[in-house]
Amino acid sequence: MIQNMQAGQLISLAINDQVKEAYVRNSDTLLYTLREQFGLVGAKPGCNNGDCGSCTVLVDGIPINSCHILSVEAVGHKITTIEGLTDSTIQQAFIGNWAIQCGYCTPGYILNIYALIQTYPDADDAMINEWLESNICRCTGYQEIKEAVKNTLIARKINE
Amino acid sequence: MKTESYTVIGKSVPRVDMPDKAFGRTKYTNDVTIPGVLHAKLHTSTRAHAVIKSINLAKAWEVPGVRAILTGDAFPFPVGPMLADRPPLAVNKVRYCGEPIAVVVADNIHQAKKAATLIDVEYEDLPVVNSPAEAMKSNAQLIHENLSNYKVQVKGVYPTPNTNIANLTKIRKGNMQTGWEASDITIESRVSFTPADHAALETRCARVEILSNGRVMVYSSTQGPFYVRKLLSEFFHIDAGMISVQTPLVGGAFGGKGTVQLEFIAYLASRAVGGKMVKIENSREEDLIMSPVHIGLDASVKLGATKDGKLKAAEIKFLFDSGAYSDTGAGISKAAASDCTGPYAIENVHCDSYCVYTNHPYATSFRGFGHPELTFAVEKAMDKLAARLQVDPFELRLLNAIGPGDTTPTQVNLNASNIGDVSSCLTKIRNLIGWNPNKNVQTTRDGKIRTKGISCFWKTSSTPPNATAGAVLTFNTDGSINLNCAAVELGQGTKTVLGQILAEKLKMDTKDIHVTLEVNTQYDPHQWKTVASSTTMIAGRAVLAAAEDAIKQLKNVGSTVLKSSPEDLDIAKGRIFLKDSPEYGVKITDVAVGYKYPNGNTVGGLVVGNGSYNVRHLTPLDPETGFGKPGPQWGVGAQAVEVEYNPKDYTYKIVKAATVLDAGKVINPQAAIGQMRGGMYLGLSWATRESFTFDDKGIVLNPQLRTYDILRASETPEYLVDFVETPLVDGPYGARGMGEYGVIGMAGALANSLSAACAADLNQLPLTPELIWKLVEGKGDVQ
Structure with a gap:
């Protein structure tokens, strides 16, 4: 059980017009991966429950609570974080x-x-x-x- | 007003911290990833009051990567800022739902979380004390059996052994019998509300590492880096100089980060793993109830007045619901006693202000420190009195407004400087909200009722008598200045305001002032805390003193260069020059790092400006009468709320919220307006919907933001803000405090407005449609 929790995979994510690779646990949220693997700490863990919106990122242009999407689910989508928002x-x-x-x-x-x-x-x-x-x-x-x-x-x- | 003569003060200088925040570049405490850091996770109590029969750690230890598990016996001694009554991890019993029982330290957060959930605690339930009124009963269950053994950390805290009373502050001013005899009319009012929360968006977090030489490195999201150092030093017997606390920008605090909790646990956790760095971060659920909350209150107010409406007597009883531990609740009950009447001149005052233990999450300071709470009680009573007297609530307040020549409940003599102008604030709020006693209740075409309510407030900062701040200025080779000061940037704009004060004093451009945003106790001068709306005053004065010091040094070197006496020199726009011939001068750039003559000889060293400020003449309060001076000055203001109430379904919309504050001097108007709007928002969110719901076993039913409701963007009113400027002689450029004041009168003004709309005495918070329905329909006490 505890071992299964740790099962993971190598994924590629399209973040801020760059392709980034990381080995993630299947249960890692996108928020966790952005912050802990890529240092994209502009996404904030305000509640980890989808209530506060502080972790909002754009997935294919749509605002999504990154605490509510798994990293593995984000594969194949275009992710934009505050660090990648070039139109200021x-x-x-x-x-x-x-x-x-x-x-x-x-x-x-x-x-x-x-x-x-x-x-x-x-x-x-x-x-x-x-x-x-x-x-x-x-x-x-x-x-x-x-x-x-x-x-x-x-x-x-x-x-x- | 000398506004015209200032070049920087009174200008909306853009906040220095905004660009990095807008681009996601600001690093808060937990925004750093450190290789090898260990992760701590708490196991917290599921009971509100119970004996811990056993703690089984066996399954938790089976989780890979677990390096330590600590329970109460790791440090079975009580800690606390005012009265040491709280073990960092529960010992023998738990006193609130959410109390930390154990902490797991593991290689990664997933392991720590997993292990923490596998800890098995066996409880034996004890009777639960679910309200301060219950706690005060003579046969009440004791929450702290050994109250008399606890060490009082701060003079002026008076626990009563063998009761649930952590502190009692008494006010005895004048003669109550005389007061009642002079009164033609008396009214009584009672209000109550359960604890709520700060809910700062950045949850509380800390990291601690103990270096091999014993130095303790602390990284914490706190309003008081030096305060963290002080308490760690006192309770763990570490020399203060061996503790370094670092605080970057803080993601909201509202008083909730003014005390010390996670730092104790992180220190113990680091010590248990050989000093390795351990990081602890609250989940939102932990932050709401495990960490300290916003205090609850049960208050009774009795007022006596002549038939003309002149107040003659006030008898007030506050039962503050401090929850399981006193933390700063003891200070809140004292602060509320000090200002118990609100900003009204009353000669005869009797107040008993209790800090009461219950089995609720424990309370700490919340923006306003007892004043939003006491003001709700007093302002409800004032409207009740106005109704009985059949006078305009506005006129009643104006008639009784306190001012120079009056004394406060603790018998401080007020003068033209140490209190703001209540009457002017009231007059301005009347115009701002469009107050008209004949038209304050209006029915709209669709049957809704529009009403207005007002409130008045005052507050002094209950600082310790030795509250201090310092500032250090160093010069760069381009003539710009670094300002180092331990004021914490919480979003209130303090770093910008301090930069403005320095720029004005040195007649410089703010772009040439570099304010260090982070705080580090190892190289910033000591500062008490960034709380109590006191930073502009205390740190601002320290900055002025440091500027004076730098000016003196610059003039000294300048006088050698310019062959004149220092007295004949002035400084402005980066130059030192002769007052009578400004064209004859020298650049600060050429002087501040030593003046070099053409032949290479250099005079003068580095200019380093130092300054500090300490609050003056404050005293603890007399235990029998409350006589004493709790704070340096009283900021005052008036507020109003307009609502549109729907009598069909008891819902309402807040249409307008208004504040007039006597700011002494507004240093940065746009920042000040933002503080007032944000304060009103926080007060309205609290008063309309924020509170913890407890079941009969004291379990919190809404410990997450999904169920702990917060006012959102579409529900906010039009905000109206204006200022009065009655200079505080001691304040920098006359400035008084600002940060907390916008919150204080909101609950009172809203309740008064809604009470007028629904013709019922709305004496509880939060003012939900359900509560209004119950009170209008006479369903009795819903608590």
Whole structure:
């Protein structure tokens, strides 16, 4: 039983446009592998239960709690972590709107909002709120985060 | 106001820690992977009160990679910050659900977890004390049989042997008989709520390694690196200088990281494996209940007033639910007693503030340190009094607002500096929220009821009388300055604000100030803790002192170079120059690391600026009367909440939340607004939904974020923030505290607003629709 728990395999993951290899246990979550094997510690273990969103990464562009997906399940998918987010518009919006205090929720939020903007560039307040529901920020009271999202959406429309 | 004359103070200088946080580059305590580190995992109690009959470790030892398993006998002595009453691992009995019983140390975390689950503990249940009221009964089950043997660590903590009372602070001011006789009207109010949690997103974690020379290396997510060092030194008899504590940026704290818990266990674990580095990290479930929580309260307030509404007497009883151990609960009960009346001038005050043991998870400081709790009780009572007097709750507060010339419950004389302006805050909040006593209850077209509620608050920082901070400035060859100070960056922006204070003093650009973000007790000067909204004041003053020291040294060397007396020199924009001919000067770059003449001769050494500050004239409180000075100054403010209540299903929406704080001086407006909004959010989240649910055996039914509900983005109100600036003479540029204040009056304002909407006395928290339904329908005490 204990030995089975340790059973694992060599996998290749496409992370941030790079192919990375690791020997993982079958039961390792993607969050664990990102942090412990690849040093991609921007994904945070806030609850390991899918409740707080701090470990959010993009899997094929969709925000996923990386504590809720096994590393072996991530094979064949395109994974983006905060370290690989090269379009820094939303990061700059977070900085410009003071949407960061302790910063622990920030990577998860930024990836979540990045996906929102890519998927629904015309998102209204209701949709923004719905997307923001999946994450917890314990410091800001959310107003600055909402402003960062709205200002980014507005800026995109002006630029179009 | 001298705002115009400042160049950096009062400006929204971007926070220095934001860019790395936005790009996921900030490393928190547990974001480092260390080859060879051993992993610790706890086995925690499934019972709230039970004798430990046996602990079977046999199966746990069978798990490969297990290097040590420790139980209470590894260190069977109580520890604690104020009253040493808590063994790091349970000894003989457990006193709360979630209490650590054993710790497994293994090669990897999976092995440690597996082994921890295989530990088998046999319990014999004891009667459970499930509320502070139960704990106070004369025949109550004792939670600590040997209370009289515990060592009091801090003067001013008074446990009562053979009871469940860990501390009693008494306030006796004026004469109660006189007060009641002068009162035409008296009201009584009682409120209660069970413990809740801080729920900082970064769970508490620590690593400890003991080097071969005995040096103890600690890495911890804490608000008090020096405090960790102090307690490890005291309880494990290690010279303080042999302990090094390092803290990088902290992922939220809210008071929950101001005490010491995991560090004790990690030290014992490392010691058990020959000093190898051991890492321990809370799961969310452990962080919610195994580690200390937000205190509960059962409070009774009796107020007496003349028919004109002038307060004459207050009799207050606080039963703080400190849970199984006192931790800082003893200090919270003292702090709440010190400010028990709220910011109102009352000549006759009687308060008994108890820190009570129960079989709940133990409490520690929570943002506001007793004040969000006491303010809920007092502000509910004030609205009750206003209703009885049939006066506007706003006018009642304005009439009784405390100010210079009045005394606090502990009989500190207030003056124009040591207290903020309550009346101005009230006047501003009236405009901000649109308070109108005739229009505060309005029915919408779809049958919902819109109401407003207000509250007033004050708080002094109950710091120890020797609370201190220091700052060290060193200069770089480009003339920029490194600022080293042990204030911990928790997200509140303290490092930026301290940099601004330094930049203003040296008349420099903030881009030329490099504030060290991490704290290391080995090379940062001592600082008490980063708590109590006290860092801007204490560390800010230390920074000013260090700047003065550097200026003196720079002028000394500059006077040689410029052939003048130091008094004739000024410093600004990276230059030392003659006051009367500013064009004649020398660059700081050329002086701060020694001035080199053209022929190579050099004068002056490195400029190193040192400064420190210690709070002044604080005293413990008199055990019989509470007479004494608990803190340096009183920050004050007013808050308001507007709700839209649906009488059909008892649900409500928070429409607006407003705060006016007397900040003394706002050093960074955008950061200050963020602190106020975040404070209001935390207060509203607590007041609307956060609490632990206990079954009749004291078991916590919601120890995870799935079931411990937290206010999310769509549920937050429009936030309104404004400031009053009554300078604190001792504060840096007049600044008072800020960090905690936004939380304090939220529960009171929300409860007052909702009570007006549903016409029931909402005297419990959290204010869930279910609770409102029960209280409106007269279903009695739902607790």
